[in-house]
Amino acid sequence: RIRSPRTAISYLGEEHSALNDGEGFVDTGDIVERRGDRYYFLGRKSGVINVGGLKVYPEEVEAVINRHPAVRMSIVRSKRSPITGSLVVADVVLKGEPPPECKREILHICRESLAAHKVPTTIRFVPALEVAAAGKLARQDA
Numbered sequence: 001r002i003r004s005p006r007t008a009i010s011y012l013g014e015e016h017s018a019l020n021d022g023e024g025f026v027d028t029g030d031i032v033e034r035r036g037d038r039y040y041f042l043g044r045k046s047g048v049i050n051v052g053g054l055k056v057y058p059e060e061v062e063a064v065i066n067r068h069p070a071v072r073m074s075i076v077r078s079k080r081s082p083i084t085g086s087l088v089v090a091d092v093v094l095k096g097e098p099p100p101e102c103k104r105e106i107l108h109i110c111r112e113s114l115a116a117h118k119v120p121t122t123i124r125f126v127p128a129l130e131v132a133a134a135g136k137l138a139r140q141d142a
Contacts, residue, residue: 051117052084090120
């Protein structure tokens with residue numbers, strides 16, 4: 001939740017949907033974590049993937065995947081699973097042709113940096129990622 005003297009009170013044309021509560025706070029839907037004197041963006045409340053009751057923020061996994069030097073960008077989504085409810089899957093756009101061991105290297109980076117339930121079960125190399133009308137990556141389930 002945030003509060004500012006310049007916060008809007010509602011969306012244009014939507015008279016019944018107030019943006020702020022009675023105290024002037026707006027719930028942005030963002031999940032942040034405070035570490036020392038800094039705040040870190042973890043993801044969106046609406047985008048959390050539930051893997052066997054454990055939370056996965058797609059943006060956290062994407063940040064790890066995007067550290068690989070051959071990766072241009074990635075998107076992480078959920079895939080339905082009858083056992084865990086959801087699985088983590090990733091679509092990855094590379095900067096060029098994939099190096100021979102690229103998938104294995106990306107998974108290695110993920111396993112070193114993330115808890116086991118956050119590591120993608122599937123990595124697909126794709127030529128491009130779909131962008132929604134608002135200019136954001138389209139994050140529908142796989």
